[in-house]
Amino acid sequence: MNYAEIHVNPINNKGDLVLRHPYGKEGCEEIGINFASVSNIPSADWFWDAEGFQSAVQIQGTLNHSEDSDQGWTVEMAVPWSALKPFSKGDCPPKAGQKWRLHAGVVYKPEFNPEKRRKSKHVYWTWPALGIIDCHRPARWGFLVFDEDVKDVK
Secondary structure, three states: OOEEEEEEOOOOOEEEEEEOOOOOHHHHHHOOOOHHHHOOOOOEEOOOOOOOOEEEEEEEOOOOOOOOOOOEEEEEEEOOHHHHHHHOOOOOOOOOOOEEEEOEEEEEOOOOOHHHHHHOOOEEEEEOOOOOOOOOOHHHOEEEEOOOOOOOOO
8 A cells, every 4th residue: 555645835845655555454444454564664765766757826815915815826736647557456547436545634733833833733734534633544535546547748
């Protein structure tokens, strides 16, 4: 089991990594992995690169200025099929009717305080709603269903 994480923040800093298995016992058990058999294997590969990954952001408001009202921010991401092929269980680009698991989320710290960095509360918005605060639970992710054959766009 391998899955990729791709991160973008409001100033367009990007990060990508591969997780070899979920972090915890519950996440492994939900997908049929014996946690004891993988607990000694490092879960993250921070050296993986989603080669060709591009993103752009737009902020509708002011960054890190909590005294005003903002509309939010948007991100547009383009991930080449070649970067995703190692995670596919077949065709990449996918064919019509194929399903991939997907989790999308935003983490927000409404009261950032550098002195209390680890104690500040986080607000999470996710699709799908997982019912728990643990995004490393692939069995709870939504399905992305391809409804027509995807063309490999250059």
